[in-house]
Amino acid sequence: MPRGKFDLETVNKLLGVDESYKAPDKLLKIMFDKKKREKLFREFLDVSTDVSYDWFHEYFQDEQAERKTRKQDFTPTSISNILSILIKNPETAKSTYDVAAGTGGMTIVSWWNDMIQESPFFYLPQEHLFYCEELSDRAMPFLLFNLAIRGMNAVVWQGDSLARTCKGVFLIENPTDNHMGFSDINTMPRTDDVKRYFEIDKWVGDPYPEHIETDMFDWAKAMDKSVQDRQKTFEKYSNAFNYVKERTKSAE
Secondary structure (H helix, E strand, O other): OOOOOOOHHHHHHHHOOOOHHHHHHHHHHHHOOHHHHHHHHHHHHHHOOOOOOOOOHHHHHHHOOOHHHHOOOOOOHHHHHHHHHHHOOOOOOOEEEEEOOOOOHHHHHHHHHHHHHOOOOOOOHHHOEEEEEEOOOOOHHHHHHHHHHOOOOEEEEEEEOOOOEEEEEEEEEOOOOOOOOOOEEEEOOOOHHHHHHOOOOEEOOOOOOOOOOOOHHHHHHHHHHHHHHHHHHHHHHHHHHHHHHHHHHHHO
């Protein structure tokens, strides 16, 4: 589908706001309501199923970016494509670290490149982790949206990457390990263990509400089933390949 469909009018209508300044708060509330969030995801996908780029790039840059106070300018998609190729080794890289992630443009490009390098039969979200750090309250809801609608597994660290002051940490989990599915959104507690693990110097601002969606027992079962299904698919295609190979030899 052609790009440019997610213009100001379209995005505001989908989010149910009449003024763009209301969008971040409205979207953040939706992100904490799984039923409403996934309904919104489907409405966006009705507009376009091309998930290879950041739908909010132009909308956020024009309407939400804090250019004067925080010098927010977003990396063009063409530059993101080049950087993704330069910084990743497709044979070993299973994770991406994106500082000043904005709405997730570079992370989306990296995720998409991972996707197209593997067969859809074998791509497992659990094998890929995306780590994003972003300071802006305005960008955060759009970043969470972009990661969850694409079924990524990710950590989102909101705060000052240099001072290591942090408002909150999100854990984005694909509970079924299905690359066609959506991800859950979970908040990490403000504990000393979380503080040490994520190298946080100090908690700042009002904490996000405690919010857990992923059932770890169900998630573990889904991971096990996903691995078994992939093994069966591999065996099926290997058998088919060997059959064709043997028939070719016989014909010779």
